[in-house]
Amino acid sequence: MAQTLRNDSGFADPDEVYAALIECHQGLSEEQSARVNARLVLLLANHIGNFHVISEALAAAREGI
């Protein structure tokens, strides 16, 4: 069966991850933040690897925008 995008929380401590994400952008300009975000997406997408999962994530991210 093809892997699907997980919807439940995958984090042991969501607040910790969120705080680290915000901390990562500390002191950056908006343009720098956007570059960091793009690089982050590529790093995480590669880690996931599975094209089906990535496609589902892309669709979910785009929805409502």
Added chain:
Amino acid sequence: MASYDYPVYDYRPSADQRGRQPARRKVVIVGAGPVGLTAAIDLAARGVETVVLDEDNTVSAGSRAICHAKRTLEIWDRLGCAEAMVAKGVTWRTGKVFFGDRQVYAFDLLPEGGHHFPAFINLQQYYAEQFLVERAMSMPEIDLRWKNRVTGVEPRNDCVRLAIETPDGPYALEAEWLIAADGARSPTRKQLGLDFRGKVFEDRFLIADVKMKADLPTERRFWFEPPFHPGGSALLHRQADDVWRIDLQIGWNAAPEEEKKPERVIPRLRAMLGPEARFDLEWVSVYTFQCRRLDRFRHGRIIFAGDAAHQVSPFGARGGNSGVQDADNLGWKLALVAKGLAPDALIDSYAAEREAAADENIRHSTRSTDFITPKGAASRLFRDAALSLAAAHPFARRLVNSGRLSTASVMTGSPLNTPDRDDFAGVVPPGAAAIDAPVVRDGKSDWLLHALGEGFAGLWFLDAPPPRAEAETLAVLGRKPIPMRTAIVSRKAFSSSAGLPVLVDTEGLAAARYDARPGTFYLFRPDQHACARWRGVDPAAIETSIARAIAHSAY
């Protein structure tokens, strides 16, 4: 204020004001707020006399800390004043979070049954203080002195010398121990020249209490950028007497004095509550907040507790509730040290455990604040992303942070704990507060926490009457200078053995919550935090663990 008549507590001159030499008292507490009163009642219950000094002669001006957590209620229950609080307060457990005009999710803070107390009650601080004052006044060990303002604090070798101002003029008093529970602006802290370290947030919030009859469910509602208050956050809470708390983020540039004027406040509330709502404004305040604490909560014979020691943002209700936990942690330790039954190092453990708890509260509160008032474009982008995903994607709900609501701090890593040597799962590791469960005692419905009382306590999980000799050994530990009283917890009823009471775990919830098997034994400290557990009874190990839990240097 329309809905509450402030009590006036009379100033009464004390004999200590007339002596030629300053009188010396074992324990003096500065501040008759929730923290100081909880400490006084706890110490009185342990037979320690206190003098409580308060510069005022009534309770909290304004509703202030309104959300009292389950753990706070359990502590106050042990001290004999939770029932009045719950009866007067508003019980709630559901929270709803909105983004714009949409609800993004709802949460239940206590999804399981079988607990004596609810996740939260909302009760105006003035009521909570009033019930605590009434309890304190019923205890002869407590000498409550209203209109006694501390103007000088001088640490000496064997005491703390206080200068106190009263309507009859000044007097001096010596305290062997001084508990500074004198609030966020703590005069004691200032007297000692101690600074806070941490963060001040550049934002302002408007708090308004309104009296209104509203057909709204009893739940916490939080809005991010609602249509009625563009660009800010809003919070709605119900309190006793049809009083509602409204909290609106108004930004750093808002002028506090201007914003407090009814002609400014009422249109904001009207936008939120609707054109038909009929309400009376009871109390308004504009606040900024800090997430910071003292470096050390203990300075010799002076011990800081509550807001005097640490401050957090209000989201999460971690201010008042953590202050009550401070008092709960301190009471038994100070009582044992004051009676000469435990070494001075036990007071250091108060500081270490509660400083760690303050760090945890500050961390949660800082993160909530960063989410609610994002600094910078990237923070706002991520926050709005989490909010916009939350309705459809459950994982994102756990990222949404409108306040992580206060629970009991777990003292993991405290040197007072005995590390597990046996395998355990379950939610009560050494350092955690006891979890309640329904039990039947002497044929009557009761609660597990009631069996723990206020000394060291053991819970012995069994499925049949224990061997007489083993029960006798535990009964002997109940007669030591620092007694440990054991109760047996069993699915099946049987008669008591060696005088150990039997609690029938009719629903099996106690055994499940403690991951207990027949023979499992839990040891609790006098503040009802677990400090050791085993799969079988070992009296020598229990005695070692008790010695360790009182910071006895020999162990």
